[in-house]
Amino acid sequence: MRFMMIVKATTDSEAGVMPSQELLDAMLRYNEELAKAGVLLAADGLQPSSGGIRISYPEPGGKPKVVDGPFTEAKEIIAGYTLIEVKSREEAIEWAMRMPDPHGGGQGEIELRQIFDPEELSSDEEKQKKIKGQFSL
Amino acid sequence: MRFSDTGRTIDAIWRIESPKLIAGLTRMVRDVGLAEDLAQDALVIALERWPESGIPDNPGAWLMTTAKRRAIDLMRRNKIRDRKYEELTRSAELYTEEDMDPQLDGEIGDDLLRLIFMTCHPVLSQDARVALTLRLLCGLTTEEIARSFLAAEATIAQRIVRAKRTLSAKKVPFEVPVGEELKERMAAVLEVIYLMFNEGYSATAGENWVRPLLCQEALRLGRMLAEIAPLESEVHGLVALMEIQSSRLKTRVGADGEPILLMDQNRGKWDQLLIRRGLSALDRCRQLGQPFGPYALQAAIAACHAKATSPDETDWVRIAALYEALSRVMPSPVVELNRAVAISMAFGPAYGLQIVDELNKETSLSAYHLLPSVRGDLLYKLNRFEEARLEFERAASLTKNIRERDLLLARASECLNKK
Numbered sequence: 001m002r003f004m005m006i007v008k009a010t011t012d013s014e015a016g017v018m019p020s021q022e023l024l025d026a027m028l029r030y031n032e033e034l035a036k037a038g039v040l041l042a043a044d045g046l047q048p049s050s051g052g053i054r055i056s057y058p059e060p061g062g063k064p065k066v067v068d069g070p071f072t073e074a075k076e077i078i079a080g081y082t083l084i085e086v087k088s089r090e091e092a093i094e095w096a097m098r099m100p101d102p103h104g105g106g107q108g109e110i111e112l113r114q115i116f117d118p119e120e121l122s123s124d125e126e127k128q129k130k131i132k133g134q135f136s137l
Numbered sequence: 138m139r140f141s142d143t144g145r146t147i148d149a150i151w152r153i154e155s156p157k158l159i160a161g162l163t164r165m166v167r168d169v170g171l172a173e174d175l176a177q178d179a180l181v182i183a184l185e186r187w188p189e190s191g192i193p194d195n196p197g198a199w200l201m202t203t204a205k206r207r208a209i210d211l212m213r214r215n216k217i218r219d220r221k222y223e224e225l226t227r228s229a230e231l232y233t234e235e236d237m238d239p240q241l242d243g244e245i246g247d248d249l250l251r252l253i254f255m256t257c258h259p260v261l262s263q264d265a266r267v268a269l270t271l272r273l274l275c276g277l278t279t280e281e282i283a284r285s286f287l288a289a290e291a292t293i294a295q296r297i298v299r300a301k302r303t304l305s306a307k308k309v310p311f312e313v314p315v316g317e318e319l320k321e322r323m324a325a326v327l328e329v330i331y332l333m334f335n336e337g338y339s340a341t342a343g344e345n346w347v348r349p350l351l352c353q354e355a356l357r358l359g360r361m362l363a364e365i366a367p368l369e370s371e372v373h374g375l376v377a378l379m380e381i382q383s384s385r386l387k388t389r390v391g392a393d394g395e396p397i398l399l400m401d402q403n404r405g406k407w408d409q410l411l412i413r414r415g416l417s418a419l420d421r422c423r424q425l426g427q428p429f430g431p432y433a434l435q436a437a438i439a440a441c442h443a444k445a446t447s448p449d450e451t452d453w454v455r456i457a458a459l460y461e462a463l464s465r466v467m468p469s470p471v472v473e474l475n476r477a478v479a480i481s482m483a484f485g486p487a488y489g490l491q492i493v494d495e496l497n498k499e500t501s502l503s504a505y506h507l508l509p510s511v512r513g514d515l516l517y518k519l520n521r522f523e524e525a526r527l528e529f530e531r532a533a534s535l536t537k538n539i540r541e542r543d544l545l546l547a548r549a550s551e552c553l554n555k556k
Contacts, residue, residue: 036246036364037153038357041410083410085353090142090149117387 002041002085002115003092005099009049009077010107014070016048019103026100034084039095045080089114143188151180152276154197159273160248162204163311169255170301173273175211179204246365249274251311253362256300257326260307265300266329267336272297274361275354285337285350326362327375327432330355334379338386352383363418373422374433380415381439384408396540400448412443431467434459453483470502474511486518506535510545517552526552 012019019027034040050070057064071077080102086092092112101108155176162172179200193199256270268286271277279297283290314322337351359376366372388402419440422433429437438459445451460476473496481489493512502508513528529549533542 032364036249036361038360038364040360041414085357087152087353088145088149090145091152094146094149094153 001087001089001092001117002083003089003096004113004115005082005084005096006078006111006113007045007080007082007099007102008109008111009079010103010105012103012105012107013079014048014050014077016050023100023102023104027102030098030100031082033098034082034095039084039086041083041085043080043082046078049077083115143192144184146192147180147184147187150183150192150196150200154200155180155276156249156252156274157197157245158200158204160252161201161245162208163252163255164248165205166208167311169252169273169304169311173301175204175208176200178207247313249361250313250365253326253358254313254322255304255309255311257322257329258304258309259322259325260303260309261300263329263332265296265303266325267333268293268296269300270329270358271333271354274358277354281350323366323369323371327371330358330362331375331379331432333358334382338382349386352379352386355379356383363421367421368425370422370425370427371430371432373418373425374430374436377415377418377422377436378432378439380411380418381436381443384411384415384443394540396544399442404446407443415443416440429462429466431463434463434466438463451482453479457483470496470499471505471507474502474508477515478511481515481518486515490515490519504535506532506541506545508532509535513545513548513552517548517555520555522552522555 018024031040031043034043048070052069052071054067054069054071055064056067082099084092084095086095092114096110096112099110102110158176158179159169159172162175163169166172166175182203183196183200187193253270253274256273257266261269268282271282271285272279279294280290283293286293313319333351334355337349337353337355356376356379359372359379362369362372363376384407385399385402387408388404388406389397391397415436419433419436422429422436438456441452441456441459457476457479460472460479464472464476473492477489477492477496480492481487490512493508493515496502496508497512509528510532513525513532516522516525516528526549529545529552533545533549536542536545
């Protein structure tokens, strides 16, 4: 099963302040540890939201509304993600607990979320049951 | 207690830490069975203490310290006062939390590499290598291994015990081989991993077409090996092959469990992340500048399919050339059969049939269901339906996979309708 560890933005990351060398090294080591355990699928850092856009659909069926960044509320913004493949939720939690504080200074926050299997997105319940039986570990 | 049951958290920690733990302990005590016992003793102590004391900040280091202490106690009790004991005491004194320091990662990687060379050692049978590797390097329980091989738990348990005994009795050293031996032994390691993958990818018997746990474990081992043995070109080749094959894992089976062949799969559902990972593993392999070995060539073939957005766009000429290269480094009738398929796709079924007819004389393939299956397909394309039907029926009688047999019988009856 796949999980995404989402690193939330902070005032510094949003201001484009690079993390300290120490933190960068710690993150690099952590990613290496994930890779050496064979669980790392992908990891990326995102640029500040000032260069991003938000597309929203305030009217059901209506046209999208596009807003340029930066966005407020740093904690609702994503600064990076790490995708891992593990055998259990507990294993994912254990790895997430080992990630270094992504920011220091009291604002670091990591969110761990499980990724849907494509089959789980099917609305056909019968089909889902069948597939679950087939693929359950 | 963390966010879930402590017992399950300890299981997860075991899965993450046990390979490193067992590898490090094997280096100390030079016996993989004893190393595993010590690691498990430490786990038992953790199971007793952690629910009350909480899980330590560095559980790996805690387990390692505890296991090393157990090792010393054991030796004291047995009044073994040899050099090994001295060594053990010394390393235990030197041992601090820093043992898990990432700076020592290189060393941990080396220990893991030594361990995998041990569990895939040629003194063991192929089955024993697979079971022991799953147990010691993937941290799977005997029950999980048994389930993935549809075998009885007792059978697997016994297989593992015997394997550890054999390693001990034959005094298999805990080391990374060098020179020519390294090449051979690395091939043996890769073979075990690929065997594991294939066992999961295409179950040879039973109802289930795909058993994902084995594929995932093989992939995990491959990815691990690519990090700890980065200069081995074929390791990247094998990883590339497994990543790309895994990208199709979920499109290989229909909702009713029926197999879906490559050309009929919904390419939109192929896992693009795994394809990208596969292609970049193949790049890493290429960058090492060595001639492609059998895994890299197979990965390059898989990459041709992965890059084609529709079956029509498949570069069959390139695939035929890659099979040609593969038949030179790994001559086998099975490769030849695949080359026949590629040639028929590139230049027409009649050309493929010529190769297949040559293969038909090969007695080693007489029980191989894919030969009549391919021959049937080529005959079908040449509108020779009656001959095609007979071949599909023969193929159906040879396969052990129920799903595959259904598919072949369906193709046979399709031929009847065409007449």
